[in-house]
Amino acid sequence: MTTSLELGRIFGIRIGINWSWIVVFALIAWTLAVGVFPSTNPGFSDGAYIAMAIVAAAAFFASLLLHELGHAFQARREGMEIEGITLWLFGGVAKFKGMFPSAGAEFRIAIAGPLVSLALGALFSLGAWAVSTTDAVDAVVAWLGYINLTLLVFNMLPALPLDGGRVLRSALWHFRGDFRSATRGAARLGRGFGLLLVAGGIFLFVFQGAFSGAWLAFIGWFLLQAATAEDRYAMVSESLGGVRVRDLMTREPVTVPASMSIARFMDEIAWSRRYTTYPVVDGGRVVGLLAFRCVAEVPRSEWELRLVRECMIPRERVPVFDEDDAAVDALAELSESELNRGIVLEDEELTGIVSITDLARALEIGMPGRRVGRAA
Known part of the structure; x- marks a missing residue:
């Protein structure tokens, strides 16, 4: 709710x-x-x-x-x-x-x-x-x-x-x-x-x-x-009994600097490593998520002028998990979130990203306790 x-x-x-x-x-x-x-x-x-x-x-x-x-x-x-x-x-x-x-x-x-x-x-x-x-x-x-x-x-x-x-x-x-x-x-x-x-x-x-x-x-x-x-x-x-976030999350996700322009992001990152969501970092700290749909809403003529931090979803609105969190709890929280994705932190350091797709896949193939794939 x-x-x-x-x-x-x-x-x-x-x-x-x-x-x-x-x-x-x-x-x-x-x-x-x-x-x-x-x-x-x-x-x-x-x-x-x-x-x-x-x-x-x-x-x-x-x-x-x-x-x-x-x-x-x-x-x-x-x-x-x-x-x-x-x-x-x-x-x-x-x-x-x-x-x-x-x-x-x-x-x-x-x-x-x-x-x-x-x-x-x-x-x-x-x-x-x-x-x-x-x-x-x-x-x-x-x-x-x-x-x-x-x-x-x-x-x-x-x-x-x-x-x-x-x-x-x-x-x-x-x-x-x-x-x-x-x-x-x-x-x-x-x-x-x-x-x-x-x-x-x-x-x-x-x-x-x-x-x-x-x-x-x-x-x-x-x-x-x-x-x-x-x-x-x-x-x-x-x-999902016994399954933890660490078993399903994507490790070492592609990150984007908050100060990068949208144009550089499209040229240097998006075209070669295509994901739907990217963690945004500033000074080594995660400050939000950049959803590709948000970038698509920015007119191409403004790509050079707009920074990633202006388009990202701020961290306050992003679900945050620990690697030891139960997968079923993560599923419940992501189901209520508008993002369907969350970041995984260990002592404020980014260790991964988890999506509701990862959790749904675990339910479909029924492999509790094992890593079942990577998605971003």
Whole structure:
């Protein structure tokens, strides 16, 4: 999932938001302001309802962030590397690097988020009941208690990729001793729940005119897609088990100086060593990637005037790997990248370049642990 905006870090964990989060935030705030709060707490002004809705929506997404931090902190305790947390259309997702070390570890990581939601739901509900404040504050706090408990119930459905599905998979993994088989079973149940939600949502929308049915069907469609993706990822992980980036990368790739003109690049490098992508170096340090398609967009009349650094993709947008990184993790990152290529560094020194084509070829010919070719 591509993060549109990085908000910062919490205890070293990157926090970002996807553009879809803005849409959902606005939709939730609008629903609360025009539907929920006027119905449960009549008598306030429109401005008051809008203020209540914005505060409630912001607190809800803070609750989602705490839910995902629960997963992330537990994963860190289990020795897993955390790539970051992204808030998006359906709430949030904590992204980990590598496979779960054991069934018990996956269970503890999966259950940590729902436990946070349970604590928040109980805290807000108890606060709304026991603490006497203004009606507006009580309404917001009560809704936060309700929505966190609702989130808890939904997340505990035994369907991948929901937390309940991960709990189920960890149990199947523990008893069967086979992660792939456990994933297949949990994903099958996830697709079943997805189909039920799609069917139920369509029924509500078509026959009862309930707009919530459209949301229900959309969530069901998401479960269908995500469960299938989980199953596919497990299959790929099994196929690439034990394979590292070093086994697939192209060593000693052709590099291009950042200060070289496009004309010199075409005359001295491109015509004799034709690749689709070239690492760009400046003072011995990799500063970006030069994609040949970017060069093709430069008018020939400007080749003498334009430098490679003006056309390259800066390093900040380029996936960076270590030789010891698992191939399946590299595949996941490259699949989300616009480049489909990344550089391999060892102590900031370029040692190779790896492409999604290299990884796909490894899957096709099934040669785990062996070098399967070179491509740039």
